[in-house]
Structure formats: structure tokens, C-alpha cells
Amino acid sequence: HVLFQEDEEFQKIFKVKADFDFKMERTQLNIQSYVSFVATRAKLEKLAPFDRSAVAAIVEYGSRLVDDQKLLSTRFGEIKDLTIESDFIAKQQGHRIVTRADVETALDMKAYRLNQQEEYLLRLMKQEDILVQVDGERVGQINGLAVYDYADYSFGKINRITCTTSPNKSGILNIERTVRLSGKIHDKAVLIIAGFFKAMLPRDKPYSFTSSVCFEQNYGPIDGDSATLAEVIAIVSSLARIPIKQNLCITGSMNQFGDVQTIGGVNEKVEGFFKICDMLGKSEEYIAIIPKANTTNLMLHRHARQGVEEGRLKIVPVSHISEAFELATGVPLGVTDVHEPVKAPKDSAVGRIVQWLDSVDSDKKRF
Numbered sequence: 001h002v003l004f005q006e007d008e009e010f011q012k013i014f015k016v017k018a019d020f021d022f023k024m025e026r027t028q029l030n031i032q033s034y035v036s037f038v039a040t041r042a043k044l045e046k047l048a049p050f051d052r053s054a055v056a057a058i059v060e061y062g063s064r065l066v067d068d069q070k071l072l073s074t075r076f077g078e079i080k081d082l083t084i085e086s087d088f089i090a091k092q093q094g095h096r097i098v099t100r101a102d103v104e105t106a107l108d109m110k111a112y113r114l115n116q117q118e119e120y121l122l123r124l125m126k127q128e129d130i131l132v133q134v135d136g137e138r139v140g141q142i143n144g145l146a147v148y149d150y151a152d153y154s155f156g157k158i159n160r161i162t163c164t165t166s167p168n169k170s171g172i173l174n175i176e177r178t179v180r181l182s183g184k185i186h187d188k189a190v191l192i193i194a195g196f197f198k199a200m201l202p203r204d205k206p207y208s209f210t211s212s213v214c215f216e217q218n219y220g221p222i223d224g225d226s227a228t229l230a231e232v233i234a235i236v237s238s239l240a241r242i243p244i245k246q247n248l249c250i251t252g253s254m255n256q257f258g259d260v261q262t263i264g265g266v267n268e269k270v271e272g273f274f275k276i277c278d279m280l281g282k283s284e285e286y287i288a289i290i291p292k293a294n295t296t297n298l299m300l301h302r303h304a305r306q307g308v309e310e311g312r313l314k315i316v317p318v319s320h321i322s323e324a325f326e327l328a329t330g331v332p333l334g335v336t337d338v339h340e341p342v343k344a345p346k347d348s349a350v351g352r353i354v355q356w357l358d359s360v361d362s363d364k365k366r367f
Helices: 002-006 008-013 028-044 052-065 076-092 100-114 116-126 184-200 228-240 266-280 292-297 302-310 321-329 349-366
Strands: 023-025 071-073 137-139 141-149 154-166 171-174 210-215 243-245 248-250 286-291 313-318
Touching: 002 008, 028 052, 028 071, 028 076, 052 071, 052 076, 052 100, 076 100, 100 302, 116 141, 116 154, 116 266, 141 228, 141 266, 154 228, 154 266, 171 184, 184 228, 210 228, 228 243, 228 248, 228 321, 228 349, 243 321, 248 321, 266 286, 266 292, 266 302, 266 313, 286 292, 286 321, 292 313, 302 313, 313 321
Parallel strands: 141 248, 171 210, 248 286, 286 313
Antiparallel strands: 023 071, 137 243, 141 154, 154 210
């Protein structure tokens, strides 16, 4: 597109323009095309035959490449490489037919060749150089998630998000922005959070507070809005003095009305979270809270799928902040629709916040 717009000669030489997508619908016809492609590669490359389970694993990998259960990748070079590597694994194991186990082993070996940086960060967490908590409860602390992308390998990692609050008029203080480590999208997300709190609290009097939000042990630039949901829960937890369960992680963007919005890298985030929990955790169950809109993007690798099947990993989709907050704390938020008059029960999070701010206000008047 850039060449077409900027180079006049390009338009004269290439008169017929066509766009080619890197994905296609996961229809029965296109799945059959995958089957034919695998069979053709096996014949041309003199590979061992692939059984049904192996082809199914390759089709799943095609969906994983585009992070969508309803789509398939058209990057057939990567599919070809997987067939060759799977054939090598099968023959190394003495198998005459390539099975799902051979395909999944080939994927594991590929990840092993590329995951040096991930292993380095995991080692730092195990040594407690990077502090991570995946058991117990804590006020104002939550496990957010980030994706590290190294072109040919991406992985997820827990980001500890903390918040402290006080009765003041400074509003929401974004530490990353103050030290110029925050990108524009994250800055926008913080302003959206401020807008949500204005809508969530009662409008009959001016409520004000200061909250300081920090991505702990983050020493590089940070951007994106996928931590918005986690940041809001951390702020509410700190204001209402309600502890957050640490055996869960949260990812999700959010608008000013509290609706949870889709994010990218959901597979890497869930897998990275569970890998860390497996290494450090002592709980029987770990929970990943994701946007409901991202459920069709779930195409998890073998280790995370096994965790789900065994009940050690639970993935919970949510569509509103009120659902996520109650899952994370066991206490209702108290507000489900910011357009309605706020009448939060006293034992809810919003009810406790209002009581605290009212008591602070009355103390000020008394003095």
C-alpha cells in the first residue's frame, strides 16, 4: 500500500492490484485443503504418512497461528516446516506413522529452541529476583499479564500491579507516565479509568481521592490497554480495603461504562500464567479471567489444555467489571450499570468506599 501511494512508477508497472490475506475461514472445505496439503507434502518430501490425529493437530496449529478457532492460517511455509519436523520426531522414535504426539513434540521442541528469554525470566522468578505471588490474598495487589514478542516466539508473563490510595484530590497517578515509561495507549487507558470512577461513585457530592498505580519491577516502556481491568480492580481493592485472590490473573481492556473489551495475545498470556503457577504455586486451582469476546481466540498448547482437563486451570470469561471484581475478591462491586442512580449496598465494594470517603469528609469538617 505504501509503494502504491508513494511511488508513481509502481502504479504504472503493477496495474492489477490484489490483496492476499494471511488467514481464511475454518470451513470443512478449507480443512480438507489442509489435509490435501499435508498429504502432498508427505509425498513430495518422502515423509511418513500422517494419521487422523496428526492432521487434526496440524489443523489446530493453523488456527493457533491466527489465534482464532474459526480461522486457519494461509502461511503454508510454517505448516510445511511442521510436517517435516514431525516426521523427523516420528522416525527418531521408531514410528512408521506420524501421530498427534509427534506433532506436539515437534511444537514443544520448536518452543524449546526459541524460549531462552522466557526461561531466563522464569529463573529470576524462581530465585525471587522478580517478585510474584500466586497464592493467598492481598489488598491492592493483582496479577496482570503481558506478552513479550520476539518476532518468531512470543510468551506471556505475570506483571504484578500494585495500588495505594489516600484521601486527596490528585486523582489517579500513573507512575509509568510520571517517569515517561508509559505509551499513549496506556495513558489513554488511565484516563478511561478516571472516567469510570466518576461514573461509578454517587454524583450527589464531589468525591475525591488519590491512587498511585504501579507495574512493579518494570524497567522498560509499557503500552497497551489490556491491563485496564486489572488496574481498576486493584484501585477498588485499595480504596475498600478488600483483599484480592492471588491465585488468579486478569487481562482485559475496559471502557468508561465498565464493559470489558477484547485484547491480544490471550493464548500466550494464559499459558504464561499457568506455567508460572506450576513452577511457584501451591494452590489446587488457578483462574485466568479473560474478556468474553476472546473466547473464540483460545487455542492453547498441550500443557495448558492438560491443566484445564485436570481442573488445575480454570478460564473464566467476563463481560463487565462487576463480574471480574466479584470473582477476584468474593465481594460484590455494588454497581452493574453506571447509567442508573448509584445505590450500592453498604457491604459492597462501592458501599465501603463511599462510607470511607464520607467519614474522611466529616472529619475534615469537624477540624
